[in-house]
C-alpha cells in the first residue's frame with residue numbers, strides 16, 4: 001500500500017524509519033492474509049452446511065469443521081499479536097525488548113515481526129515455561 005508513507009509512526013529508538021516502515025508493511029500483509037483465510041474458511045463452512053444438509057458422512061464433516069474452527073482460533077491469537085506489535089510501533093516501543101529494554105534487532109524482528117522480547121529473554125521465558133510444565 002503506497003499510503004504507507006503517510007502512517008504517522010513515531011521514530012523508534014532502535015530501528016530506522018525504513019526498517020520500521022518495512023516491518024509495519026510485513027505485519028499489515030500478515031494480518032490481511034489471516035483475515036482473508038478466515039473469510040474463506042467461514043464461507044467454506046457455510047457452503048458445506050448447505051451442500052451436506054443430509055450428508056452421509058456427517059462425522060467427517062464435523063471433524064473438518066472442528067479443524068477449521070481451531071485454525072481460526074490460532075489465527076485470532078496471531079492477529080492479536082500483530083495488533084499488539086503494531087500498537088507498540090505507534091508507541092515507539094517496537095524494536096526494544098518488553099522485558100529488559102534491550103534492542104531486539106532488525107534481523108530478529110524481520111524473522112519474527114510479532115516478537116516483543118529479545119532472544120535472551122525469550123529463551124529464558126521458554127525455559128521457565130518448560131520448568132513449570134514439569135512441576
Ligand SMILES: [Zn+2]
Nearest residue numbers: 097100118121
Ligand atoms: Zn530482553
